[in-house]
Amino acid sequence: MAHIWRMIAQRLGFGLLTLFVVSIIIFGATELLPGDFAQAVLGQAATPEAVANIRRELGLDQPVYVRYFDWLFGVMQGDFGTSLAQRGRPVSEMIMSRLGNTFFLAIYAAAMAVPLALTLGVLVALWRNSLFDRVANSTALSAISFPEFFVAYILIFVLAQSGYFPSMARMPAGADLGEKLYRAFLPALTLTLVVTAHMMRMTRAAIINLLASPYIEMARLKGMRPSRVIIRHALPNAIAPIANVVAINLAYLITGVVVVEVVFVYPGLGQLMVDSVSRRDIPVVQAIALIFAAAYVLLNLTADVISTLSNPRLMHRT
Template structure:
């Protein structure tokens, strides 16, 4: 087997192992949350017997390890379970499956994240490369200063600033619905996407710049210069191919943030993303939904980091072309 394939499979295996461990952590930390769904729904005055019956219906009376095994076994079969909300101890059952709740929210989040990434990643790479090329110039300093400023503001503050200045141009409410067409959706998410771009560009841009400048001290860069290569060519052809590993790591980190860390932005723009869903489910003790969201977040992190690892491996000729 090619060593790269072997390494990738190995990383994949480690990723799955991590996900398994994380699932235990998620389950136990949610189990340790104070309060109880039964009491939450039925209120403080509910009779203990009623609460007990309700708990039994939801399966909360079983020991924790059994509940974990039930849950993880179902998840492995693609069943994220049924949401607690909409249930009542008596009367009609209006509960929905977790996937029904999470699915549309997740696709909204991925849409926003994907759209933001399409702007932010090329922009950061461009800024990073040009800043490295003209390092210590006015351009370099201003790019650094501006991106540092935007990353230093709290997200909600940036969001409100954008609303103040751009409210006339873009809608300030991003309440997308499935029946909107693409153009309308994009108009709706313009402001949140812009906010998040401003938040993540600095990190990726600075890392690109640092990774490149770090390499510029290498003897092979001096060699390229002494072969008469222009500055642009030195950066693009001689430095960049060796800088992908650190850059990919930072990009992966920021993309993961776009999926899992944007609840504040969602709240400001009333965007129906998965972040809000998770916050809601935690506050209403809707355990299956909270667990599903946490698991999706964990899987996102692991997957993106795995991807960064793989990019690091395939752009390293020592690994790709062993002796």
């Protein structure tokens, strides 16, 4: 097991290095956004002296590298700075009020998408080249081809206009779990339809590749049922590729919710990020982008560990 811990430590080190590089990209990209916050606050009629005073007050007059390292050292201590649009309000406070909603939506969608995708992937591999396989693959390709906002508007037209579900997924304070599940159903269903197709096709491909293995042929020659061959022999050995694709799609459920949250006016990090970009609230944008990057790196690390643990040759190597 020592090499497993070494592998995890190496992956964590590479993950931290990746986050450092990503932080530079995030900070540099936000610096390239057009417009000036001080000018936007004071208006076009503001005098240069007033704009300079605001920039000095907010620290925007300092060199870029100074502001970057101040921001980076603050992030390492858990301090994302203060909001420019809501001066004096900590960014971490704004994020924490939305972070739970984004994770709730991602977990909600994952709870529907992962079991559905794995079940469909096993079934289409079991009935390969059948009518069910062709219909499932055609439907999956169609779902992959549609952008999220298009799927969202279709669901709004079909389910929200009929009055079954609300078109705006607002979360009132103090709402119980049942009400949250009801209000977040349409955005969660949108994400489910988008990611299920990809996971299903990857599960099908992983299992079909294993069906040509010698031990699968031996199991068939022994007279085992096709369903038992797939579930007992093919599926456990397909855990590594399936874990990778599930991790990538789970990362998408967290980091790719921006469009879906905007369409349904869902009070999550994606909606907050879009609002902050429009107001040039740069510290909030930087913090949310870094959180999304950290979630992506962490989920990929988890997939690497699961792939290693599911491979006996890596677990018991000499």
